[in-house]
Amino acid sequence: MGILSGNPKDEPMHYGEISSVWGSSTMAKGAVSCYQVYLNHAGDRDLKELISDYIGQATKEIEEFDRLLNDNGISPAPTMAEKPRVKLEDxxxxxxxxxxxxxxxxxxxxxxxxxxxSAAMAMCIREDIAALYAKYHTEKVILAGRILRLLKEKGWLIPPPLQIKRPVNV
Incomplete structure (x- = not known):
């Protein structure tokens, strides 16, 4: 058995995995901070629900990515201060x-x-880290479907140029 053929959690992370996990944690922390502001600005109830769900998703990612970093002796980026709630009218x-x-x-x-x-999954050699990214990829696909439906239902979708006339097959 080779060095990387045991329990994945006992295997060392390579620099690409470290960079991806650290970057993902940091991006999720930025998303939570930004989305807290969006929540203050949003007026539509359905949009507010989606924003809250996205904040919950990003918070879960932060917890798991930071645990993975800490377990491997790597300090995660600091968490940003929580944004205060304000009334939309203010x-x-x-x-x-x-x-x-x-x-x-x-x-x-x-x-x-x-x-x-997708990029992080492709470069992982630790199966547990690849599986973590696969899980978050799937959850993001679900959020992508929800936001697309919301954009269409509310009339907010700005599509690229549409092909109105289609070539006739002879």
């Missing part, structure tokens, strides 16, 4: 994110998260 209209802007930003974040999870 935010001046010109300074407020609109629901459509928030939904579009979430959609972009989820897309980037899917790509990051």
């Amino acid at each position: 935010i001046p209209e010109g300074a407020r994110f609109m629901d459509q802007e928030i939904a579009a930003a979430i959609s972009v974040d989820i897309s980037g998260g899917l790509v990051a999870c």
Whole structure:
């Protein structure tokens, strides 16, 4: 048996895994901070629910990634201070994110998260870390479906140019 053929949790992390896990934890911490602000700015009930779910998802990722880092003797990035709750009416209209802007930003974040999870899975040699990314990839796919439905239902989706005339097959 080789050095990497035992219990994956006993195997060392390679630098790519360390960088991916540390970066993922840090990005999730930034997402929680940013999404707390989005929650203050959102007016739509369905959007608020999705934001809350995303904060919960990111919080779960932080806990697991930081535990993995700590278990391997690596210090995670510090957690950001929690944002205070404010009433939507207290935010001046010109300074407020609109629901459509928030939904579009979430959609972009989820897309980037899917790509990051795929890249991390592809370079992992520790099965436990690859499985962790596979789990989060699946959860992000579910969130991506929810935000896409929300964008369509609310009329917030701005599609790229659509092919109206299709070539006729002879």
